[in-house]
Amino acid sequence: MTVESIMTRDLRKILPSQSVREGLKMMHERHIRTLAVVDDGDQFIGLFGIRQVIHLLLPKAAQMKYGLTNLSFMPDDLGELYDRLLDVGQKPVSDFLEKRDGLLICAPSTPLPELLELLHQSFNTSLPVLVIDGDSNKLVGMVSAWDVLEKLVMNVYPDNGGDAL
């Protein structure tokens, strides 16, 4: 069994030039956590997901590497958060995406043990593992821990649906 048999093929895509606001709307409407950012030629560039929303709500000084890690001294200020969101909402998703370099990638033919190891690595980020076709260099699917639960783990139980649990 390989990645191909359990990956999600139904990918939601967004162009890097589309706004953060459009991205947030797409995720909200479809109840999904992550969008694949692809260019005009359908080449995969990176991911934009709900992780970025939390990031965007922070002051810049806390978003950055070596930045502030403790904001307990800041007062509650919902207005400030709204202002920040309205401001970044106009910006393109390309400004905030998780770049391809930092993501975990496999091929459709990757065997399951290797996939499980990749998913294990991604526990801290809860980002999906991306499935890229080697020949076309295009994103053909994504696999999350949820896919493993749904399409693999639950198969071992006789009722095959987990309702008994």
Added chain:
Amino acid sequence: MAAMHSDLNSMTNVVFGWDPLWVSTILFVVTYTVIVTETINRAIVSGLGAALMISLGVLNQEQAIAGVDFNTLGLLTGMMVIVAITRRSGIFQYVAIWSAKKVKAKPWGILLMLSIVTATFSALLDNVTTVLLVAPVTLLITEEMDMNPYPFLFAEIFASNIGGAATLVGDPPNIMIGSAVHLSFNDFLLNLAPIVPAIMLVTLVAVYLLWGKGMHATTQARERVMRFREREAISDPALLKKSLAVLTVVMIAFVLAHPLRLEPATIAMFGAGVLMLLNNLGRHADDQSEDVHKSFGEVEWVTIFFFVGLFIVVAGVEHAGVLDLLADWVLGLTGGDMAVTSIAVLWIAAIASAIVDNIPFVATMIPMIESMAPSFGGAENLMPIWWSLALGACLGGNGSLVGASANLIVAGFAERAGHRIPFLKFMAVAFPLMLLSIVVATVYIWIRYL
């Protein structure tokens, strides 16, 4: 001098019978050139330079290790550990926010206070740590106030390098000079600290004329900063008490080092050990292991290993007699006059430190200046030159973005916050302002020592 060279040469065992003078000079020049180009990590370059100095026979391993100044390394490492633990308490954020609120969040007041806080911390801790702590708070405050952070960051860069000049532990050049020449914490306090406020004043006046006059913020923006609750920034009050106690005792020990007959490295490493002990008492073995690992992990090992390699490379050229020849050449140019030599060292150190890292420069200058001692009637007469070197190397770091590590750290923060500091834009103001500080230093050296 010639007899001494031949003595030294006969002691070396360079491969193929090559001239140690040339081999060491070429290795030195190549090492420094690659360091300056910054194409390869400086710790790798200095390490390989050192390995070649030994492998080609300029030095044997014993001589190489004797060339490493462990007092400098111990002082740096110890202070890094103490600061790594102390910063977790949140004290530095507390002080920065407290100082901003103390001036009712008026923009120029904040710039002034943050500069003074930066200079003070830089005098007691290393500059890189200081700006790592102050720059993010500065960016937060300026973001909240909707102000351009550039003037604030510019002033903080200057404050960190100027403040660092004030004490033995403030800046690596001072640590190296103090260690090599056996100058105490008090020597630096009495000789360099007095001029530092004057240089800060001149700098802040210039910053005021350039940017301060036009600064203003709305009442609403100031109100946002005034609502910060600085007490909440203290994330670990117990750790705060322990680390402030250790830091205070360490500073007192630096002042009393002479009567206590302790070298600075012993004090710093002692302090680091005690603070780690206090922070781990009663903890489970696994937690202790993790905590100690984390504390040591925050030591800038790249800098420490850079120093090790550099000391060996410099020991190589020193051993081969290159630095004696250079010293003779410099003395020939200055006519062996103390005043001319001191002022020349001050200005050359400043300009060199603005362009290249001041650590390798000072590492080379120290043995070179030491070998001038006979010409000036003994090592005790070299003091004006040492103070000139320290002031030049520390203040010179302000001349460009690459002049000091702290500058690059601030520039990195600015860029990540979307306010890139262009190299030339910074230098256009920073270089003349740095030269102005050197003019002040020249007057000070002249009046006090010459």
